[in-house]
Amino acid sequence: MxxxxxLSAAALMLGLTxxxxxxDSSPSPSASENGGAPTxxxxxxxxxxxxxxxxxxxxxxxxxxxxxxxxxxxxGQRPTVKATVKLPDTHAAQTWQIxxxxxxxxxxxxxxxxxxxxxxxxxxxxxxTCVLRTVRAWSEPWADDPLPGTYYIRLTVLxxxxxxxxxxVDAEVRVDSEDTGGAAAVDGSLAHPLVPGAGAxxxxxxxxxxxxQLLASLEPSGGWASGWWSDRWVWTxxxxxxxxxxxxxxxxxxxxxxxxxxxxPSA
Amino acid sequence: MIxxxxxxxxxxxxxxxxxxxxxxxxxxxxxxxxxxxxxxxxVLDVSGSMRARDIDGQSRMAAAKQAFNEVLDATPEExxxxxxxxxxxxxxxxxxxxxxxxxxxxxxxxxxxxEAKAAVATLxxxxxxxxxxxxxxxxxxxxxxxxxKRIVLISDGEDTCxxxxxxxxxxxxxxxxxxxTIDTLxxxxxxxxxxxxxxIAEATGGTFTSVEHTDExxxxxxxxxxxxxDPVVTPVAxxxxxxxxxxxxxxxxxxxxxxxxxxQRWYRVDVPDGYELRASVSVSADRAVxxxxxxxxxxxxxxxxxxVRGEAAGxxxxxxxxxxxxxxxxxxxxxDGALPxxxxxxxxxxxxxxxxxxxxxxxxxxxxxxxxxxxxxESGDVASFGLGRGWWLLGALILTGFLAGLVWGxxxxxxxxxxxxx
Numbered sequence: 001m002x003x004x005x006x007l008s009a010a011a012l013m014l015g016l017t018x019x020x021x022x023x024d025s026s027p028s029p030s031a032s033e034n035g036g037a038p039t040x041x042x043x044x045x046x047x048x049x050x051x052x053x054x055x056x057x058x059x060x061x062x063x064x065x066x067x068x069x070x071x072x073x074x075x076g077q078r079p080t081v082k083a084t085v086k087l088p089d090t091h092a093a094q095t096w097q098i099x100x101x102x103x104x105x106x107x108x109x110x111x112x113x114x115x116x117x118x119x120x121x122x123x124x125x126x127x128x129t130c131v132l133r134t135v136r137a138w139s140e141p142w143a144d145d146p147l148p149g150t151y152y153i154r155l156t157v158l159x160x161x162x163x164x165x166x167x168x169v170d171a172e173v174r175v176d177s178e179d180t181g182g183a184a185a186v187d188g189s190l191a192h193p194l195v196p197g198a199g200a201x202x203x204x205x206x207x208x209x210x211x212x213q214l215l216a217s218l219e220p221s222g223g224w225a226s227g228w229w230s231d232r233w234v235w236t237x238x239x240x241x242x243x244x245x246x247x248x249x250x251x252x253x254x255x256x257x258x259x260x261x262x263x264x265p266s267a
Numbered sequence: 268m269i270x271x272x273x274x275x276x277x278x279x280x281x282x283x284x285x286x287x288x289x290x291x292x293x294x295x296x297x298x299x300x301x302x303x304x305x306x307x308x309x310v311l312d313v314s315g316s317m318r319a320r321d322i323d324g325q326s327r328m329a330a331a332k333q334a335f336n337e338v339l340d341a342t343p344e345e346x347x348x349x350x351x352x353x354x355x356x357x358x359x360x361x362x363x364x365x366x367x368x369x370x371x372x373x374x375x376x377x378x379x380x381x382e383a384k385a386a387v388a389t390l391x392x393x394x395x396x397x398x399x400x401x402x403x404x405x406x407x408x409x410x411x412x413x414x415x416k417r418i419v420l421i422s423d424g425e426d427t428c429x430x431x432x433x434x435x436x437x438x439x440x441x442x443x444x445x446x447x448t449i450d451t452l453x454x455x456x457x458x459x460x461x462x463x464x465x466x467i468a469e470a471t472g473g474t475f476t477s478v479e480h481t482d483e484x485x486x487x488x489x490x491x492x493x494x495x496x497d498p499v500v501t502p503v504a505x506x507x508x509x510x511x512x513x514x515x516x517x518x519x520x521x522x523x524x525x526x527x528x529x530x531q532r533w534y535r536v537d538v539p540d541g542y543e544l545r546a547s548v549s550v551s552a553d554r555a556v557x558x559x560x561x562x563x564x565x566x567x568x569x570x571x572x573x574x575v576r577g578e579a580a581g582x583x584x585x586x587x588x589x590x591x592x593x594x595x596x597x598x599x600x601x602x603d604g605a606l607p608x609x610x611x612x613x614x615x616x617x618x619x620x621x622x623x624x625x626x627x628x629x630x631x632x633x634x635x636x637x638x639x640x641x642x643x644x645e646s647g648d649v650a651s652f653g654l655g656r657g658w659w660l661l662g663a664l665i666l667t668g669f670l671a672g673l674v675w676g677x678x679x680x681x682x683x684x685x686x687x688x689x
Contacts, residue, residue: 043472044587045634046500046634061474062475064475103547103591104546104577104590104591104592105547105548105549105589105590106547106579106590107579141575141592142575158584162462166456166464166475166476166477167477182656185651185656186649187647187649188643188644188646189643189644191543191641191642192641197636197638199640200638232652233654235660236655236656239660239661242665243664243667243671244668245668246665246666247675248672250669252672253676254672254673254676254677255675255676255680256679256683
């Protein structure tokens with residue numbers, strides 16, 4: 001990341017307009033700990049509770065419930081979903097799982113992290129993690145690569161013993177992203193992020209996103225990236241400049257002294 | 268320097284093109300929401316067993332009354348709340364009469380807190396536990412209106428009115444209306460009751476909670492009432508056909524349907540030139556199903572050629588299986604104006620299998636979202652605008668630049684030499 005900073009500074013000197021774009025490429029999670037963070041969870045895709053990245057959302061629920069949250073993720077981010085379930089005082093061994101779905105409700109693979117974990121009868125809580133793949137700005141329609149848009153988290157117990165059904169549990173989820181920067185910058189972009197309900201909006205031509213129309217209305221802080229900026233511009237520009245310098249150097253080495261000074265100008 | 272100017276000019280041109288491509292087209296709007304009040308019907312079991320004194324030292328009935336008072340105080344203004352009882356009036360032993368014993372204690376409508384509380388205060392544990400009939404009546408109470416509807420069933424015993432299975436009743440209620448959810452709360456439940464109440468909840472996408480303390484009861488009911496008040500998009504009911512030619516035409520929006528085991532559902536969407544179709548479908552398992560299942564969504568042309576498909580499969584416990592697809596229709600440069608919209612057929616098939624002894628009708632609930640949005644700007648290169656990145660790129664550029672410089676230097680030296688010999 002330091003190198004990016006240096007390169008960005010260099011880019012500024014080169015006269016490229018970077019300022020609006022840098023803000024786009026690094027959405028800063030809100031620092032507030034649970035300040036206004038949701039305290040409920042939805043029970044289906046349609047009712048999923050929206051959370052921002054960097055927010056710790058909590059929810060009280062019952063064993064056997066399916067809990068849904070949704071969060072926005074933008075191109076270049078690699079989201080990590082973390083969930084903690086506080087189990088009731090007495091319970092049997094239980095296996096919990098988080099699944100992540102994209103805006104088209106396609107299941108998204110976890111690269112690594114304990115997506116499924118079994119808590120023994122004496123465990124007080126269970127921690128789950130899912131590290132998603134890097135979100136790309138564009139992919140072929142036949143691929144299920146993660147695209148910018150809404151992502152759904154589903155948290156549930158896989159094998160609730162009947163004796164534990166309905167017992168109160170507390171869940172906590174948090175999504176943080178690592179910004180992969182230009183390394184993940186691909187060509188092409190979507191006209192609109194994969195936000196369910198976007199069709200009705202884009203037809204009405206309104207920019208007002210309301211929960212009435214959209215199934216998910218949250219955007220990354222700073223809005224969706226326009227998609228044109230990446231640090232590839234800086235690298236390429238610096239490469240061009242260095243090539244020009246090296247060219248001058250090479251020319252100076254082999255050119256020789258040029259026109260001999262003893263030859264009169266009129267010759 | 269010329270190279271850089273060109274690069275900047277190119278970037279500007281690309282930016283302009285992108286900005287132009289992002290302008291949203293105007294068109295018809297499909298408004299899916301009706302601004303009507305959410306309705307909640309609290310169904311309280313007042314059967315004889317509610318006398319048991321096992322919730323925080325007081326009777327179940329007393330705990331329920333206390334919780335109801337708290338809930339009635341905290342109910343949001345916009346929620347229309349009603350209360351229905353089961354087993355409140357008939358103390359006798361006649362099963363047939365006992366199983367019809369359900370009454371509306373407070374009608375669903377704008378809430379008068381004092382009246383509702385007074386009504387609750389009159390209750391005394393009495394009769395049978397006719398859950399199935401009570402649910403049917405509660406669904407009638409909630410009839411009408413476009414808002415979300417929720418039944419909260421609070422019971423301390425399993426249904427005593429077999430053979431009417433409350434689970435199947437719940438499924439039928441859910442199949443009749445749209446957006447109706449049944450949440451169940453079991454007071455100090457035993458195993459059989461847990462199974463029955465969680466089955467009822469599962470049938471409608473609701474939740475089951477077991478309650479052992481008074482404050483838990485009040486908190487949970489409050490949570491459920493608040494949940495009903497949350498604004499949510501109401502889907503539009505549609506019925507898919509068994510083949511593309513007869514399929515209903517859908518626009519952008521959220522739809523529901525029912526799909527039986529082994530059935531296929533077809534829908535059609537018009538995709539204009541240069542637009543992108545996004546479709547996602549989820550099929551809920553609202554009853555016991557075999558542990559392996561799958562879902563297939565195919566986008567097919569009218570002639571039957573498959574364009575793209577979305578697949579999902581899984582095993583184990585689940586509430587829903589879902590998948591989706593994108594179909595960006597390339598913008599063709601045709602001489603005589605825009606091409607007509609292409610009619611894309613969407614085929615949905617699922618491979619849920621009913622577990623033994625489970626009713627197969629009504630079909631499983633299916634939820635379909637359709638979005639027709641502007642098309643993506645296609646990718647001409649792997650990397651963003653074909654730009655490079657990394658030390659290898661810098662090295663290669665420096666080396667190339669240096670070599671070019673050398674050659675240029677040699678050339679100019681050679682030119683000088685030629686000039687000198689002349």
